[in-house]
Amino acid sequence: MTLEARNPDNTNRVLMQIRRMIDSGDLPEHPRLPNERELSTRLGAGRRAVRNALEALEAEGLIWRRQGKGTFLGLPPDPAGALVAEIVPASDPLSVMEARLYLEPGLAELCARRATGEDVERLRALADRVAASGDADSRELWDGALHRLIARIADNRLLLTAFSLMDEVRMNEKWQRDRQRARSAEKLALYARQHRKIIEAIEARDGPGARQAMTDHLNELSGNLRASMAEDDG
Amino acid sequence: MTLEARNPDNTNRVLMQIRRMIDSGDLPEHPRLPNERELSTRLGAGRRAVRNALEALEAEGLIWRRQGKGTFLGLPPDPAGALVAEIVPASDPLSVMEARLYLEPGLAELCARRATGEDVERLRALADRVAASGDADSRELWDGALHRLIARIADNRLLLTAFSLMDEVRMNEKWQRDRQRARSAEKLALYARQHRKIIEAIEARDGPGARQAMTDHLNELSGNLRASMAEDDG
């Protein structure tokens, strides 16, 4: 045998193909990528080439992998998440939004103090994915990853756990997730601008600016949530 | 057949027998009791009688039961405790103080918005207790109660859970509790003034003022902590 064994730049070819898969977002089981063996056969490359490509994507913070589990889009879950889920209190959408308003601006401020250049690159990559996402599911995925990365970069274990607490509740309350979805292209463009502004302040090490930008962003989300709830009541 | 079906006070007899088992402590797998069916046959009673006895013991807090799991001596495991246990080794006094600085000012602001006249009275009573305490232990106790009440009045379950988490971690960091103790009468007087200022802002429904007053207070505590740590290093 010894079919084709040479494809000098297969790693890069596969990398770009997987990048396209991520961009288009058409995955059989959405947040999860096909396993390495299947990617290998489907893309006509060795498993080594596939793994090289995945390693690059993981370094960029676009995917995460776990032995025995699989490869997934976004950021890895907080290790304390399982424990956190045990104590999440029941909350209504408005109080969850209130908690976000009181937690995340502070996290953005700390993030601005502590982010490295590499961190900023990752934040940008995630913000780009939010903007490039065609469907609401992908947007939600990447938006969640962006906010979580800010919380992680803030680098305070207790505050990160508090964030996870809030995030768990938010994820569990599926009934109201639709409400937080942008209803128009204008809103989407606004969110993209707000994300950019937050990241720019972080890059400039402007803590108060990052805090303010995050506050503005969440106030916008909060307003939309209230409007959507009032709409249903009326 | 229909052997003995009457044992008019079987529940009580079984209850006492199980009590003896617990007292003597000779259980095959120690913290765990034999399952209900086995107890039933071994003690010559119906399962109903055994369950009645176990219900009484559970109400007393001597045992706890979980479907599919078993019956065990002592109190049920506390999920929050497990979370705290995981966070404590990964956190140092400064990061806990940082979390306080990012959580409590917001709680004070919410508190100012939501406190009733009765709430303010209770806050004042606690602040008086702090000021009147003669020893460091009781000061710590009442000071903790004051800050916790502010968090409760803020009336957001998520933020309250986050605060409780932080509070428990703080309590668990025994190695550094001495450091946070005021070292002089001047400091004590300053803390008393700061507490008063926080409560006055809350009473005046001045959210930003309460936030600022709490920030000032925590910054003072933070400065003392740093000074005490630098002292030990030098």
Place this chain on the structure above:
DNA sequence: GGTTGAACCAATACTGAAATGGTTCAGTAC
């Protein structure tokens, strides 16, 4: 150097049987 294919390792998920507390019901004895 990079690539391929194959095998093996280690962590995780999955499946099905068994164990366990929770519940209901008919029957029995007082």
Place this chain on the structure above:
DNA sequence: GTACTGAACCATTTCAGTATTGGTTCAACC
């Protein structure tokens, strides 16, 4: 009616065995 027994069934959890998946190593090929 009240209390107890026995049996059946339900819901949750555990456990053991299997399959899946990423992680690693190796020989061979260009």
